[in-house]
Amino acid sequence: MTDALPVDVVVRLLQAASAEQEVDVDSLLGGARLSGPDALRVGTEIRRLRATSERRRRRDQELTALFSSARELAQLRDVDELLGRLVERAHDLVGTDVTYLSEFDPDSRELRVRTTLGTVEPSFLGLRVPPGVGLASQVVEGRRPFWTSKYAVMTQARHDSAIDAAVSAEGLVSLLGVPLLAGDEVIGVLFAANRVEHAFSPEEISLLSAFADHAAIVLQTARLLARAQESADETRRAYGELSRHVEAMERASEVHSDLTSLVLQGGEASDVAIALGRALRCQVSLLDPEHLHGPVGDAVDRSRRSGRCSAVADGTYVVAVLAGSALLGALLLEQGEVEFGPVELRTAERAAQITALLNLKQDAMIEAEQRVRSDLLADMLSDDPDRRGDVATRARARGIRLGELQSVVVVAVPAELRRDAIRALRRTGGPAGEHAERAVVLTSHADPAAASTFVHTTVSRAVRAPVLAVGASFADATDDLRAQVEAASSCVRMLPSLGLTDTAVTTDEYLPYVALFGPGEARVTAYVRRVIGPVLDWDAKHVGKLLPTLAAYLGNRMSPVATARALHLHKNTVLQRLERAAELLGDDWQEPDRLFRVTVAVRLAELTKNP
Known part of the structure; x- marks a missing residue:
């Protein structure tokens, strides 16, 4: 012992x-x-x-x-900050050269390096690992730790040249990867790596795995909280949108109530703009058809085709006021306190319809008044002396001062648009109506050219089609008006044979041709061919200039010198052309009778060529 x-x-x-x-x-x-x-x-x-x-x-x-x-990670809520801190703590705990975290994408099944610590190559961050490649795929597929002491000779997983190049550039030799699991779902892989050959001990694997388990829970919680925050933000945005929609609907209801009252109480179209501007807290203008030009006019054309609001500029919209195909005007909205959304724009479109309704109601009243005026105009143009007998008295009774009317304009438009044309003419204030399948209006313009131009512009904007307007002046509405209307009507019938279908002219400009060929005659072309046909044929074959030379010669008092100066030619060139014309027309073409007919034919040919 x-x-x-x-x-x-x-x-x-x-x-x-x-x-x-x-x-x-x-x-x-x-x-x-x-x-x-x-x-x-x-x-x-x-x-x-x-x-x-x-x-x-x-x-x-x-x-x-x-x-x-x-505990520290659990206090973080920002996912990016959390990932950075997570890798930092793992790096401190395990003590390897490099630590990084790859996030798993369940859709593509790729791993992407999100955060690193200890790396030297910038390209390593963001590196993508395809499914089935490298040590990372072994971790994901097996849902367990996986390590290698020497990555270059690893045979357990398939290598990828791009991944191998990245690992080699970083100088990594030994790697340990542990999964970040949220239940059965892999949300990432946490890696610890050394730049020397190293066999990872069970303690190191266990430690990194335990940390990864904690980190996975915290990361998943942060993700859920981020999603919850996004849902909360989306809910707030939806609630804000709902609130704005409710406010917009309340404004629309207010406008609807105001517009209904306007219709029932006999309001005017201008009141609609006031009510709409008050409800939408913006500036609203009611534009006449005559003022629709430039960018606003282009936007009105788009609105007219679509029936919807059209943008003029940022925060400015326009909507056409239509009655069938007729343009009555437009509402121009300039954004104020309230941002224009779908409800506001639809409200403006409804307001445009109410404006059109009130315009039609007002037009109906005007129509009744104008019908009387049209009857008065018909009586003034009648062949029956009895109907013309008390025209002056009836005109005074309707507030029309015949002494102030100085010109008449006869308008030709397609038959289906004649009613719209007459409606537009009645807004000018003068008596307007239909006579002999033409629209006729009396104006106070002393100059018939100004009157025809004004009427042409007004009707063109209303019907958006070719308009032929012929103006004539008269001294007495009860005496020579009928003669001037007949002269203008004859001119309207003759001008299309000269190629004029969309213009504004006066009877004085074309009266000689009307007198020559008579109203409605279609013999202009035949006459021109009969008188100067050889000249026209010569120009067509030789690309010559005989017709312009004849026109300049006749327009310069038959002076070769003046003609050469007007055409910027040498005198001899003009004489040569005149000699050619004499060969084609005959030596007697400058005799008085022949010269008159040639002059008329040349003028007609020039008009037909350059309407």
């Missing part, structure tokens, strides 16, 4: 086993008078206890750091 060990030796042995102090176990046992086998057995046991104690102490330190990191 061995002697008992001294208490001091026992205490020193316990201290050695606890790893609290550095103790030379062999020296201590050598002075304890133990046999060789006993000393060996006690020493072995002491070293085992010491290693266990060291592992537990290190484990406590790691777990303390792990839980501390987990």
Whole structure:
């Protein structure tokens, strides 16, 4: 039986086993008078206890750091900041050269490097790993840790040239990857890597796995919170949109109520613009058809085709006021306090319809008045003396002062648009109506050219089709008006044979031709061919200039010098052309009778060529 060990030796042995102090176990046992086998057995046991104690102490330190990191990560809400801190803590815990996190995309099944620490190559961040490639895919597919001490010779997973190049550029040799799991779902892979060959111990794998488990929960929670925040933001946006929609609907209801009252109480079209501007808190203008030009006119044309509001500029819209195909005007809206949305624009379109309705109602009243005026105009143009007998008295009764009327305009438009043309003419204020399948209006313009131009512009904007307007002046509405209307009507019938179908002229400009060929005659072309046909044929074959030369010669008092100056030609060139004309027309073409007919034919040919 061995002697008992001294208490001091026992205490020193316990201290050695606890790893609290550095103790030379062999020296201590050598002075304890133990046999060789006993000393060996006690020493072995002491070293085992010491290693266990060291592992537990290190484990406590790691777990303390792990839980501390987990608490810190749990306080983060921003996903990007969380990923950065997560990699930073893992890097500190494991102590490898490089630590990085790859996020898993369940749709493409790719892994993309989101955050790194310890890397030197900028291209490593954002590196994408296709499915089934490299160590990362082994971790994802197996849902367990996977490591290699030397990546270059790893055979357990398929290599990819791009991934191998990135790993080689970073100088990574040994890698450990552990999955970030949220239930059965892999949301990423956490990597620890060294630039030297290294066999990862079970303790290192266990530590990184435990950290990854904590990190996965925190990361998933952060994602859920981010989604919840996005949902909350979306809910707030939807609520705000709903509130704006409700406000818009309330404004639309207010406008509808106001417009209904306007219709029932006999309001005017201008009141619609006021009510719409008050409800939408913006500036609204009611535009006449005559004022629709430029960008506004282009936008009105678009609105007219679509029936909807059309943008003029940023924050400015226009909507056409239509009655069938007739344009009555437009509403111009300039954005104010309220941003224009679909409800506001639809409200403006409804307001345009109400404006058209009120315009039609007003037009109906005007129509009744104008019908009387039309009857008065018909009586003024009648062949029956009895109907013309008391025209002046009836005109005064309708507020028409015949003495102020100085010109008449006869208008030709397609038959289906004649009613719209007459409606537009009645807005000019003078008596207007239909006579002999033409629209006729009396104006106070002293100049018939100004009157025809004004009427042409007004009717063209209303019907959007070719308009032929012929003006004539008269001295007395009760005396020579009928003669002037007949002259203008004859001119209207004759002008299309000259190629004029959309213009404004006066009877004085074309009266000689009307007198020559008579109203409605279609013999202009035949006459021109009969008189100067050879000249026209010569010009057609030789690309000549005989007709313009004849026109200039006749227009310059038959002076070759003046003709050459007007055409910027040499006198001899003009004389040569006149000689050619004499060969074609005959030597007597400048005799008075022939000259008159040639002059008329040349003028008609020029008009037909350049209407």
